[in-house]
């Protein structure tokens with residue numbers, strides 16, 4: 001059994017995400033992808049704080065969920081094109097959705113896709 005190189009969780013093949021040489025679980029993968037800059041912990045902190053304390057979706061987050069509900073799972077490139085988001089915007093918005101347990105990453109073959117949290 002492989003293990004996440006960050007949190008050491010055991011990894012199922014369908015939940016294994018590689019970033020460079022590292023193998024990561026879905027949680028750590030999204031956390032990693034959402035880091036806007038290595039030296040900017042406040043952006044990550046405020047995304048978590050907002051999700052935990054307010055639980056309100058922004059219009060962009062609602063559009064991501066609507067699109068995933070209608071057509072998901074979708075890869076990031078398709079979501080960003082359809083919703084006209086930059087990569088950074090998408091990652092940060094998605095990290096908040098993940099913290100709220102509204103949406104998550106999944107694997108379709110070798111491709112990383114995004115789907116509703118409750119969807120299989």
Ligand SMILES: [Zn+2]
Nearest residue numbers: 004007025028
């Ligand atoms: Zn992990």
